[in-house]
Amino acid sequence: MSVPRLRFAPSPTGYLHVGGARTALFNWLYARKYGGQFLLRIEDTDKARSTDESTRAIFEGLEWLGLTWDEDVVYQGANLERHQVDARRLLDSGAAYRCFCTREELDQRRAEAEARKEPFKYDRRCDALPAAEVERRVAAGMPFTIRFRVPDGTTSWDDMVHGTISFPNKDIEDFVILRSDGTPIYNLAVVSDDIAMRITIVMRGDDHISNTPKQIMLYRALGAELPTFAHLPMIHGLDGKKLSKRHGATAVGDYQHMGILPQAMLNFLALLGWSPGNDIEVMTVPQMIELFSADGLLKKAAVFDTAKLEWMNGQHLSLLSSADIEPRVTPAIVRAGLATAGELAAKRDWYLALLDQLKVRSRTIDDIVRQAEPYLKDDITYDPAAEAKQWKDRPATADLLRAAGDALKALPAWEPPLMEEALRALAEARGLAGGKVFQPLRVALTGLSVSPGIFDVLVLLGRERSLARIDAAVRHLAG
RNA sequence: GGCGGUAUCGUCUAGGGGACUAGGACGGAGCCCUCUCAAGGCUCAAACACGGGUUCGAAUCCCGUUACCGCUACCA
Numbered sequence: 001m002s003v004p005r006l007r008f009a010p011s012p013t014g015y016l017h018v019g020g021a022r023t024a025l026f027n028w029l030y031a032r033k034y035g036g037q038f039l040l041r042i043e044d045t046d047k048a049r050s051t052d053e054s055t056r057a058i059f060e061g062l063e064w065l066g067l068t069w070d071e072d073v074v075y076q077g078a079n080l081e082r083h084q085v086d087a088r089r090l091l092d093s094g095a096a097y098r099c100f101c102t103r104e105e106l107d108q109r110r111a112e113a114e115a116r117k118e119p120f121k122y123d124r125r126c127d128a129l130p131a132a133e134v135e136r137r138v139a140a141g142m143p144f145t146i147r148f149r150v151p152d153g154t155t156s157w158d159d160m161v162h163g164t165i166s167f168p169n170k171d172i173e174d175f176v177i178l179r180s181d182g183t184p185i186y187n188l189a190v191v192s193d194d195i196a197m198r199i200t201i202v203m204r205g206d207d208h209i210s211n212t213p214k215q216i217m218l219y220r221a222l223g224a225e226l227p228t229f230a231h232l233p234m235i236h237g238l239d240g241k242k243l244s245k246r247h248g249a250t251a252v253g254d255y256q257h258m259g260i261l262p263q264a265m266l267n268f269l270a271l272l273g274w275s276p277g278n279d280i281e282v283m284t285v286p287q288m289i290e291l292f293s294a295d296g297l298l299k300k301a302a303v304f305d306t307a308k309l310e311w312m313n314g315q316h317l318s319l320l321s322s323a324d325i326e327p328r329v330t331p332a333i334v335r336a337g338l339a340t341a342g343e344l345a346a347k348r349d350w351y352l353a354l355l356d357q358l359k360v361r362s363r364t365i366d367d368i369v370r371q372a373e374p375y376l377k378d379d380i381t382y383d384p385a386a387e388a389k390q391w392k393d394r395p396a397t398a399d400l401l402r403a404a405g406d407a408l409k410a411l412p413a414w415e416p417p418l419m420e421e422a423l424r425a426l427a428e429a430r431g432l433a434g435g436k437v438f439q440p441l442r443v444a445l446t447g448l449s450v451s452p453g454i455f456d457v458l459v460l461l462g463r464e465r466s467l468a469r470i471d472a473a474v475r476h477l478a479g
Numbered sequence: 480g481g482c483g484g485u486a487u488c489g490u491c492u493a494g495g496g497g498a499c500u501a502g503g504a505c506g507g508a509g510c511c512c513u514c515u516c517a518a519g520g521c522u523c524a525a526a527c528a529c530g531g532g533u534u535c536g537a538a539u540c541c542c543g544u545u546a547c548c549g550c551u552a553c554c555a
Binding site: 009010011013043045046048049050099101102103106107110114117118119120121143145162165166167168171172173175176178179180181183185186187189190205206207208209210211213231233234236238240241242268271272273275277278279280281282298299300301302303304305307308309310311312314318360361362363371390423433434435436437438439441442448449450451452453454455 | 480481482483484485486489490491492493494502503504505506513514515516517518547548549550551552553554555
């Protein structure tokens with residue numbers, strides 16, 4: 001059994017789309033699971049739409065996800081000569097013929113057929129041209145395309161995900177393989193390259209199912225061995241339509257910038273169109289490789305639901321230690337202007353303790369950054385809603401906070417059990433439930449009505465800062 | 480229009496003729512825990528597209544219908 005060779009072959013006409021990322025993921029998982037090779041080919045034959053920028057975006061997206069490829073990147077555009085040679089071989093062997101019909105003529109005939117409500121199929125008129133006439137036209141420099149002559153019969157294959165699929169050849173017209181300018185059409189370029197790259201498994205979106213019979217005919221006419229085909233279902237938006245920009249974020253980079261972890265993205269994508277069974281959902285990347293099996297590949301298109309992605313990210317966040325996520329959080333904090341990397345490094349232990357507190361109540365890296373502000377910045381601002389809710393009776397609150405500050409200040413050590421004892425005693429002395437003390441205090445310390453446990457906040461802030469914030473709140477309330 | 484593909488809770492899915500009173504997860508509702516918010520635990524609502532077969536028995540197999548998606552270019 002030969003080593004499986006798979007490839008991901010995006011065209012660089014935009015950013016790395018989540019659908020493309022998932023196709024890449026399944027190819028990669030298959031290669032990793034079965035000891036195969038995963039290759040990357042950039043299909044840049046459409047010069048008008050391809051850009052270096054989007055080629056870079058594809059690399060970046062794949063690298064961020066950790067979907068590494070095994071050999072040098074293949075640029076389809078660099079294989080133009082081989083594509084032409086293959087087209088020529090097909091022409092010479094009689095599997096293809098020259099077509100002198102112009103695009104205008106074709107468009108017109110297509111429109112006429114349309115008007116008559118008939119399906120349009122190229123009528124092979126140029127295939128019927130006498131050899132002498134063909135020669136005359138070529139000699140006269142008439143432009144021509146090369147069309148593949150579709151044989152009679154049926155073309156079918158055993159698809160890895162769909163089982164047997166077959167197409168009556170009569171429904172397939174003699175398709176163009178080489179344009180009049182000498183450049184190849186997609187189907188030729190793909191087959192030519194897949195043969196050259198010795199690809200054994202072609203795993204791609206099921207929007208290519210209709211191209212497959214054409215490609216199979218090309219493989220045969222070229223005398224090449226057929227690869228195994230696996231057609232993955234598409235990804236749709238919430239409205240059931242093929243996922244596109246109007247559904248919001250569709251580029252993997254969008255999710256990277258939203259603070260999604262690559263492993264969570266991969267995990268989520270893997271579950272769209274594949275299931276390991278046994279109700280398993282949250283998986284690390286090694287586990288995904290371990291569990292991956294082509295049997296679990298589904299046929300049905302899946303809807304991309306970001307709510308579940310965020311939940312998944314939260315799951316992965318809790319799987320990681322604060323030290324693991326620190327490299328991803330720090331740049332975001334720096335970008336938000338809350339601290340410099342140097343400042344954070346100087347108090348690393350404290351910083352990691354802070355992350356431990358914040359990550360449990362976060363779903364994304366951005367959530368962590370949002371919550372970190374009161375601990376990283378010197379000044380806090382009181383959230384109006386929190387103030388209105390927890391500081392209703394301002395004089396009484398000022399008094400309560402002053403007392404709480406005094407109690408805390410009197411503590412022999414800055415430790416949670418002592419804090420709790422003192423604060424609960426204060427509450428009891430005033431006939432209040434603990435929360436009636438903790439909540440106003442939380443606002444004084446963080447400016448917010450939501451935070452980690454109050455004693456954790458006190459520890460994170462430290463004695464001096466906590467006491468100072470309480471003082472400031474008392475002054476604010478009195479003033 | 481032609482051809483192809485697909486069809487289980489709103490969403491991701493388990494399910495491979497009897498173990499189905501159709502399971503899990505997200506989201507939703509509620510309860511517990513609790514100083515808030517999360518996390519966690521528990522509970523509830525929620526689906527086999529429809530119609531015919533085959534079979535003692537169908538979510539599972541077959542056929543048809545419907546719906547949705549894709550392809551139908553000198554795009555990829």
